[in-house]
Amino acid sequence: MKSAVIYARYSSERQSEQSIEGQLRVCNDFAARNGLRIVGTYIDRAMTGTNDHRAEFQRMLSDSDTPQEWEIVLVYALDRFGRNSIEIAINKQRLQKNGKILISATQRTSQNIDGSQNLDGIILENVMIGIAEYYSAELSQKIRRGQNESREKGNFVGGGIAYGYKVVNKKVVVNDDEAEAVRTIFHQYASGRVAREIIETLHEQGLSHRGKQFLPNAIYQILRNTRYIGFYTHNGKKYTNTFPSIIATELFNTVQAMLAKNKLGSHSRDTQFLLKGKLYCGICGKKMNGESGTSFTGKANYYYKCATKKKKSSACPKETVRKEEIEKLVVQTTIDTLRSPETAEKIADAVVSIHQRRWQDKSILHLLKEDRDKKQKALKNLLSAVEEGLLTPTTKNRMTELEEEIDILNGKILAEESKEANLITKEQVIAFLTDLPEREPQIIIDTLIRKVVLFDDRIEIHYNFIEKPEPDEPDGTSPEDRRVIPFSFQSSLQSRVPPP
Ligand SMILES: [Zn+2]
Incomplete structure (x- = not known):
């Protein structure tokens, strides 16, 4: 029999708040039904006008840092765990790190009582495709390697x-x-x-x-x-x-x-906003962009702010969100999803088969070669114009441009050709899942995550989809070419809350 503690919190400021006694009753019923032994309770009662210190909550968290006879924290609802979805997820992560499981008596949680993951098939499928995409991204790394050689020679490698x-x-x-x-x-x-x-x-x-x-x-x-x-x-x-x-x-x-x-x-120069271009405001639908500010103590603060709100503060009520918190949350959630051994196995198998299918498909290579041949021909034509003395600044610029474009295409062709020699193995995919995410969070975000939508009560992480790429702005899409995968701590759960 597994052992659990109950954490209950009552805030008199909330309307229709379930009483402590009510919360305990629901949790105890749940425990009895699911064969859990309750070995302790932590209870916070916050009264109006006092600060919500949640002393018992803090005590429960720090207890979880040391060995305990319990391994499950049972709550009435997930919102007991923080004031917003970010806080909830961060606190939940701390428990998970300590080998403890958070279970709600009224909502579906991402972990089951036995600690296994609770994954919807559709999420899994999309993660698989995303990882396959990672290996396409690896090809572009090869191109970058080519660029590094150009850098060594002191050449300009493109971009602004x-x-x-x-x-x-x-x-x-x-x-x-x-x-x-x-x-x-x-x-x-x-x-x-x-x-x-x-x-x-x-x-x-x-x-x-x-x-x-x-x-x-x-x-x-x-x-x-x-x-x-x-x-x-x-x-x-x-x-x-x-x-x-x-x-x-x-x-x-x-x-x-x-x-x-x-x-x-003095700030913001080297700060990398991991979610750049991928974070959207759930209220008005516009992007949330990285911003920095300086506090009175001179310390730099980094956060994401809704673009509508930036233009006019009253135009969107979305609060800014701290960069560190949201990034950590998005990356950690994705890592957690990917990492259970059976999930990793499944993903690896699927990725390998997707990769093989793509390898057999030579159409990309053909297209790239066609494109390159066209450009080489154009360049040749310009060259003969030059030889005839017809050189204008425009021809010169166009030639430089063409040369650069051909260079890039050659890199892509090389990468595409070397794919054959680099069929990925299951072991590599598993290594990717275990090894890379923490070292290279940007890769995880770039390859797996298409966008993150931040609501006030939930976060949706949309994973990549190869077959149907989506336009940049969420506004411009018709519903049928969107397959939204809500993957939020609350959204996938909230809908299942029974009425109180
Ligand atoms: Zn907004």
Whole structure:
């Protein structure tokens, strides 16, 4: 017989709150029906006007850190475990880490009494597809490896070129007009001007930010960009042979010291928002974007904020959510879902078969080759135009573009071809599930999660779907090409709550 403790909480501020006695009765009934032995209770009674310290709740959590005769915490409803879904999930995770199980007497929970996972088949299916997708992502890693070789050679590997530079035949050279603006920005800032004043000066001098007026953010980004003293870092590696210097190192260092003192400029540069582009407001449907702010103590705070609310605070009631909390929650939930041995087995089998099916399908390779051949032909035509002396700046740009595009296509073709030699094994998938998520949470989010919708009372994590990709904005979709997989601690559970 398994042993359990009951945690009950009563808050007089809530209407239609179940009394402590009522909660205990329901929990005891549940225990009797399910063969649980109740070995203790923790009870918090919060009265109106007092702080809700939940002392007993805290005691229960810290008890769970040490060996106990019980392994189950039984509650009337999951909301006893926190004031919002994030808090609930974090507290639940702490229990799980301690080998304890949270069970609600009135709702379905993600773990069963015997500790096994409670997974809907559809979720599982989608996770499988998501992992298969991961291995496609691995192909693009191979392409990145190719890019690293280009980096070593000091070539520009694509993407947006930093302000102050331009690309000529894959090499980065100084863009004179822009470089002048960069120098102005550094000198002015070093002499004590603030971003707004610098922007005015640039405007007077007729210097623009690629056709647009400078914004303060752009100024700060420029002030911090090490390319202006001749290097950049990628994946922890420093590349010094790509960008020519525009600013003297001494001036750059002076500016960095000043920036460190300047609150406005001192945060958010290297912060990676894991859920970037994937987090949506459940109330108005718009994206929630990463933001940072500085507290009175000078410490940086990171959070996600609804885009509607950002424009106009009263336009959406969605509260901002702390970056760390939501990211940890999303990643941990996904990891927990993936990790039970039987789940991992099932996923591995499915992934291997999906992978084999895709491997047999050569259509992608054909398409890539076709595309490359077309571009090579176009490039050849331009080359003969050049030989005939018909060179204009436009042809030149187009040629550079084509060369870069062909490079990228060659990488993809290589990756696609090497797929044959790299059929994945079941063991690899299992290793992926056990090993990678904590080290590389971004990979988990990129490959498995299509979007996360944050409601006030629940979070929905939508897993990736290969067959029917969805447009970016949730508004633009018709219901039939959406298969929503609610995977929230509460949403999948709440609907099953019997009326009180
Ligand atoms: Zn909103």
